[in-house]
């Protein structure tokens with residue numbers, strides 16, 4: 001059984017169709033890259049998979065390990081192992097990052113019928129992961145993403161991904177706004193999480209990120225459809241020729 | 251004897267006579283007759299065995315009240331109150347005695363559970379008592395212990411306070427036992443003529459607390475601990491007077507997070523604080539009165555006058571309030587910064603959900619030199635509620651170097667509620683520095699989605715965001731209550747999204 005299957009998905013926002021029948025199949029251990037110009041519907045796809053309200057699915061299916069994901073609330077999907085690293089992580093003033101991480105992790109564990117982490121175990125785990133991502137302890141005491149630099153916000157997303165150990169990680173433009181050093185740290189963090197039972201969907205506008213996170217498959221999206229799929233070389237091809245050749249195909 | 255004095259004496263005699271002959275049978279009853287008249291005032295005073303001067307004080311307030319009209323400037327709407335259709339005195343009714351925890355309404359038990367209040371304390375708060383005779387069952391045993399406990403705990407506290415010289419007793423007792431203190435300070439911060447509701451309270455107040463902390467004494471405990479176990483049902487017209495003498499300190503907590511119901515719809519309390527030189531009073535309130543049902547029927551109207559007088563130099567008064575209950579809240583805890591270098595603080599969390607209406611804020615009146623004040627107000631509106639911050643900061647001509655910082659933040663949950671900020675500022679001298687910041691925000695879909703994507707339920711997400719929003723104020727509460735108040739906030743917003 002596939003881990004994640006998006007079948008002929010049609011999505012509307014405010015009466016306008018954004019995704020026009022999109023299909024994507026992701027198996028455990030695979031890394032898929034989704035590339036496409038701005039406005040092609042990449043973020044929309046990631047939001048609909050994660051369950052953001054405000055999107056109307058008019059046709060198609062999303063299955064997660066064979067289960068109908070569209071029937072589940074966002075928190076249920078999270079507890080099942082769907083993780084979305086946001087293109088624009090929000091700020092939550094007054095809520096210390098550490099507190100947020102713990103509340104979220106324990107909520108997921110509880111939903112799965114697992115015991116809550118004890119405080120020492122939790123702290124140990126967070127410190128380990130934070131260290132590997134070059135996240136200072138001090139940052140964890142601050143409000144969630146409040147006053148974080150672009151790079152810090154993205155690292156905070158990857159920190160959460162590492163903590164929650166999801167089955168499917170969707171990374172929406174994690175390279176945007178990062179300089180080369182920050183990008184390398186973030187990519188190393190992601191690569192460390194690659195494993196035979198985990199899949200990743202890496203959404204990006206630029207080929208650059210894929211030098212660091214090397215995908216197994218590349219899909220090109222344009223105007224709400226996947227217009228071409230291939231191996232990692234497709235990304236290089238795109239880099240050379242640009243997206244315009246696909247505009248018409250869509 | 252000067253004429254005035256003579257009149258006073260005569261009036262006193264009349265009062266005493268009336269008491270002696272007119273009230274005998276009435277006094278036996280537990281309830282004053284419905285409605286408000288001089289007789290009602292006399293009845294209450296007699297019930298409390300008050301000295302003549304106290305009765306006169308009340309009567310003066312009553313006569314004054316007759317000349318006043320109910321204020322209408324607050325942003326609250328309610329049907330006209332018929333003041334003749336209210337009972338002004340009822341002997342504190344013991345709650346219906348329950349013989350085991352099992353008899354408590356499961357809904358109420360659920361709330362306690364969410365608040366994390368231990369069962370034994372729930373037993374006390376809900377008035378569970380052991381049945382007369384008979385072998386106590388497991389459940390009953392908890393109740394028995396709890397009741398015994400509360401008595402012994404209270405006694406221990408009393409001993410400790412006495413050793414420190416702190417007077418802490420019902421105000422009705424203080425009127426009899428410490429008349430010189432009460433005469434000197436009662437009405438000295440909130441005069442009997444102050445405002446419609448305060449004047450009403452002055453005429454008919456039922457009971458409340460009296461605290462006097464002698465010079466140089468740091469009150470050895472949070473007066474909250476004691477309060478929570480003992481002082482319930484003080485009635486609808488509560489009167490509190492706290493005096494911190496020179497160089498003393500006291501922290502007082504009123505109310506509790508436990509859900510409070512009362513058959514009386516109208517509540518009009520008065521709280522007066524007096525801080526002398528170098529003294530500090532910290533007054534915290536958690537208010538969780540019944541807010542009414544989902545249609546907005548039956549909640550408590552809470553019209554409160556709270557004022558602190560920083561009478562001495564270098565004195566400090568700090569108000570912290572968490573307001574989650576009541577159908578209507580009309581409340582402006584204020585500070586008169588009379589002493590030079592005195593300081594006033596106001597930290598507030600006011601939550602309105604359902605059909606609740608909150609009009610609350612503070613007044614900081616700078617009279618002395620180099621006085622400073624700080625206002626941190628967090629209003630949260632959900633449902634179809636209306637939440638108004640109303641504040642006044644003034645600097646007197648002589649209040650050179652007065653400083654104020656005000657931050658009013660409002661958070662809206664949903665789009666049918668309203669938040670309003672009405673700040674008045676008046677500086678009569680040019681050396682005053684007043685800073686004001688105000689924000690209004692909504693809990694955005696994006697923030698909620700972010701949290702739910704990380705595994706939190708919709709309600710957990712709202713609770714988390716809200717608690718982040720009010721954190722600065724929660725930190726001002728005594729530790730034990732901060733934790734409960736935090737849970738209370740989440741509970742009071744349940745069902746506000748989704």
Ligand SMILES: Nc1ncnc2c1ncn2[C@@H]1O[C@H](COP(=O)(O)OP(=O)(O)O)[C@@H](O)[C@H]1O
Pocket residue numbers: 013014018036037038039040041042043044045
């Ligand atoms: N909430 C929304 N309301 C209206 N239009 C939207 C909304 N979200 C996205 N769109 C539109 O959907 C299209 C795809 O957007 P998006 O998924 O963000 O693309 P990408 O992430 O590939 O840049 C765009 O034309 C965008 O304007």
Ligand SMILES: [Mg+2]
Pocket residue numbers: 042043044087172173
């Ligand atoms: Mg996007």
